[in-house]
Amino acid sequence: MAEPYAMFIDGSPADAASGATYKTFEPATRRHLADIASGGPGDVDRAVAAARAAFDSGPWPRLPPAERAEVLRRAACRLEEERGRLAELEARDNGATIRKALDADVGAARAAFLRAAWQAERLPDRVPGPDGSVLRRPPLGVVAAIVPWNFPLALAAARLAPAVAAGNACVVKPASFASVTVIELVRLLAACGLPPGVANVVTGPGAAVGGALARHPGVDLTVFTGSDDVGEDVAREAAAGGAPVRLNLGGKSPNVVLADADLDAAADGVLWGAFFHNGQICMAGTRAVVDRAVHDAFTERLVERARALRLGDPLDPATDLGPLVSRQGARRTRRYVDLAVAEGARVACGGTGPGPDDLPAGLDHKAYFRPTVLTGVGPGDTIAREEVFGPALAVIEAGGADDAVAIANDSRYGLSAGVWSGDPDRARATAARLRADRVWINEYPIVDLSPPSGAAGAWDVHTNELDDYRARRIVSECPGRGTAAPYHVLVS
Template identity: 40%
Template sequence: MSNLARFLNTVDGQPRESYSGRWIASLDPFTGKAWAEVPQCGADDAAAAVEAAHRAFTRGPWATLTATARGKLLRRLADLIARDAEKLAETEVRDNGKLLAEMAAQLRYVPEWFHYFGGLADKIEGGVIPSDKADMFTYTRREPLGVVVAITPWNSPLLLLTWKLAPALAAGNTVVIKPSEFTSCSTLALMDLVKEAGFPDGVVNTVTGYGAEVGAALVEHPLVAKVAFTGGDATGAAVYAQAARHIKHVTLELGGKSPNIIFDDANMDDAVKGAISGIFAASGQTCIAGSRLLVQRSVYEEVSQRVVAVAATARLGNPMERTTQVGPITTQPQRDKVLGFIDIAKGEGARCLLGGGTPKDPALAGGWFVEPTIFGDVLNTMRIAREEVFGPVLSIIPFEDEDEAVEIANDTIFGLASGVWTKDMRRAFKMAERIRSGTVWVNTYRAVSFLAPFGGFKKSGIGRESGQAAIDEYLQTKCVWINLAEGIPDPFIIR
């Protein structure tokens, strides 16, 4: 019997190990040591979870619950998450190594999504359609899709799950969650609160395990109506192809190579802070990372020096300590990938201005750390500027004017987010119009809200999360025709 903390799945309202009895160790990125374990599930576990969700959708009390009652359950869950926010945040830090300050702030904010979508639950309306056909009454209904599979990543497990779970439940769907095998513990802990809130059995289920064994089985299952996925673009493309074979709905929130653009008229103190926040917060492990810093040539040297000076003071350390500013990379394979990209950048001729390796502090030797790293003289054709690194690595790229800034910003397969730093509001509006990304921040960076739609252009994804647009992703429209006339005209001619 393992002496590690054990987190169990929830299927049909009951705690579950895997049918195989196998387990996956969860490693603490700060120490590199196992601290917990979760069930290693397979296709049979996935099928059981989907079948439980389908029963709950079609035959359980959830199927007859009013929209107002659904909203009350969501708001109750919000209050429970707020109560346990610090505890959930600590679990996430043990799992993914991000700063407790950051994860606690996220968990305190997460309830807002459940309150917001709880309020939207009974605002879902159809409409009466004017008819050009005599004696016909026509109207629409907005109905849930059915079983939704939510596949979530390792960088912000509960926040990114919430973006899917809250609108899916508000719309009346049931859900099967497949968290990352690296960071499943906080999701499994959340299920205790789902039960405490009073959700009927089978409405929310979890299946932990590896993508090839569990994720693929969930996407392929014939009773699954929709897949909501957050992760890398390569895996997202595979999920999209799988879902397409079965004509399933999808929402994909994928990678990014976001441009953070500083013009020479910007407030430089704010712009430098924005550059630091864009890439070194969360150790760069965020899809919206401002990994390409585009700087107008007239201030290129000044900005580069200032960004390097601030980044050089970043405090690496234990993510549980409030004074730490940069924590470890979440997984060892990801740490090795980041270091590989740093070597590639050096080989391509980029000038390393800061960092470029692992920290020398022996107190950090057990963790998966990468130094905050900055490259100057980067060309947008270099791999470091084109591929998502997902780590604390910044590329600084010069530009001459607005036209060149837009050209460089849009010269990417991605289009998730972008930043513009300028005091010129005409320029701000024009840049926001011309940049091809789902989010444009002006004189700020990394701002998100339950009120604001979030999603990508191009290979950064399909669909939107958060805001009113998100609930539409979990609904389908039914059109109802009622004939009020006596008798049927010629049955061989379309009405």
Template identity: 40%
Template sequence: MSKTISHPFLDGRPKRLLIGGEWIEAASGETFDVFNPSTGEVIATVARGGAEDIDRAVAAARAAFEGPWSEWKPFDRQTLMLKIADAIEREFDDLGRLETLDMGAPVARTSLFKRWMLQTLRYYAAQAVSIKGEVLENSVPGSFFSYTVKDPVGVVGGIIPWNGPLITQLWSICPTLATGCTLVLKPAEEAPLSALRLAEIMMEAGLPAGVINIVPGPGHTAGAALAAHPDVDKIAFTGSTATGRKIVEASASNMKTVAVELGGKSPDIVFDDADLDIAIPGAAMACFNNTGQVCYAGTRLFVQRGIHDAFVERLGAFAKTLRVGDATDPQTQLGPLASQAQLDRVNGYLAIAESEGARIVSGGGRPAGAAEGGYYVEPTVVADVSNSMRIAREEIFGPVVSVIPFDTEADAIALANDTDYGLGGGLWTSDVGRAHRVSRKIRTGMVWINCYGVTDPSIPYGSAKMSGYGVKGGPGHIEEYLYKKTVWLRTG
């Protein structure tokens, strides 16, 4: 482990799996290293979970679900969630910095997560005491009373990606606790540390053994075992479309319910009547935020032809002003990519872009002065792109925006929808009528107008087409962790 890293959680001791309230080694005894993306240095060693560990974690989750946890009342679950929120509020500085060291998000970005995490936990805590069924009038001859209740689905398998685990894990943890389900969470190998530390915080706040279990490990072993496990009742997956297909196929083993948030190649449309002083930085950060490692990033930037050339020039100039560097530096705006594999992927797509005739306007290289060993790439603006090129069709997951011209409103809508994906989308215009027309015609789960990437845990968002299905946020998210039961009572 690098001696240059100072963090209370990174104490040199290997990190273990959390199963049934106990911190244990992987059944295989294997471990893997976790790297600081800013420097490439090893900062921790973590137990590598596998299929046997998933079996143990699911058994622990099942025992908890059918045991004392099932007797907890909504108020008790709400109280626990509020205690967890209070604990996170106290511990957040170290928790946020751990995320920075683990996956490379700048401290300027992770510091913003505090409000979001607290809001999310406290919102779902309110939902815990708001679950209700219905009394339904029936027309059966005789005297019968009919009503519905909503019960927790059972054991949930949560599989989260590496591009923002500190907040992504709450999309599984919060509805699990609010509804009375139990959870086996598999964080990605590239960034498992914030999930392990948050589990410690939850246990200290009074989380019962087995309610939340954490098993970091490879997707092809631990993730596959969780997706196919016959005693898991629901899978909540965030990740690539290719893996999502496998998750859905595996769910058929016992007809699990599934929610999958998958890849994106989101359109961002700039009309010639847009306020460019807002649209240029807004469209840039729609792609570059989190170093482009956001599933709904606005990576296909459609600009109306009359302003296209000037827009591209100003966009490139803006990209050059962004400070790229060590994620622990408070002045850093864009950190490194999360891994060497991701850096290789982004560089590979830049080579493909040039081979297809696209032109790199700015960026595309390693930032001057970047730390040796870090996984850095400059924010990159690519012009002379057509919507048929690979960089406009395939998810790059890096700070690479492809600028594509269009002529009319109808052209913009057709180009925006000419993709397999349907996660996010945006448009920039001063015409209110156009804003409503275009937003209704773009086939995506989210649309932002004169802004991009705004989210709130109380506001639902979903997906369309190959970007998956299921809801995150809002009361509908809670409903996906419950099933409706109808009860008939003969009263006479």
């Protein structure tokens, strides 16, 4: 039977003020999964008021960082204890395979809380500066986090963990049709000792809830992950409310395969980057830019691996790819593939959805699409420039490293990239020329599950998420005036 899911406001489950709910369905089977509270602007007001009170007068921002870190570590432990149950909910809610849900979703959520706890205890709130100045990093206040459907649990954790570790209060708006694990996460945080109002979740339609949250005058920062179009709307709403906004939008990331690459390793990495979670990831490596000298040999390996991927029930551990999030996602992928062929590309494998007899009984074949490799793609073709958000990989020939870099950089996106080469110096030099926020060399991991360590490493101050949720104020202290010396804010 479908389970009812209320919102979570000020430490307790909360129905929508209107009493309205909406149904969500499992992508793989179209079975009714949950009845979700359908909130509106009034519910956003309640949640922001609770967060505002928790920040302005509650204990959480005033606790020592070590005490906040302890709550986050308890949450990480509970996530591990609840791993199987949460992974099954994630797989049923958005079509993720159970392997992806167990490792990437629950694993990344757990890592986010461990990372934030580690940073909270090690990164100072006050840093001495020149001429008696001090750099202070106080929490910002109330953070609105709007998270998408592709990684609801992991991305909600990635927003909540550093924000609350820094001392903020949060209101989370999950995607309408993938809300279940976000609600479960906020419930779990409350059970681990997070005070009422510090983490709240409001569910409901994006226009009614997300827009009201982004423009709310009680919000100090809006963080959004999702599509370009919705990101533009969120930015406008946040501007109307006077709060800053941080956007993580689409991508068309390149994997550059140079002539001296280990082709088997490159084929494995490119396959992973393109088809992990059906390519429904903003960092998906959906362009393979391959040196002409190894193009045919590389493509042969890639196609062989793509054809071996198994479509099936996402709850079956043997399944490599489950459904897309909806039938609409499968239709969108088919439209892009058909357009690519019309523009001159060739389908090396895939290109269609499975038939009704190609999947186990009970699965909705119309929500599935075969992993597709397209060759003969030109750098200016639509499939090479627009985000598909489906399992379609464009293979583009390059006439050497310089041409590969030019093709890779010829994109309005710059989220991530990969370089494959057997020469470390050449790989690093090529990576340095790519215009992307992050570039991987001879790997394309997408999700970082590495644990924190006692020494500076991947999670050192240079990649510190806590600073995204702290204000930076340079102050000048006035010596010789006793303990009540005032602070003069120079930069805020």
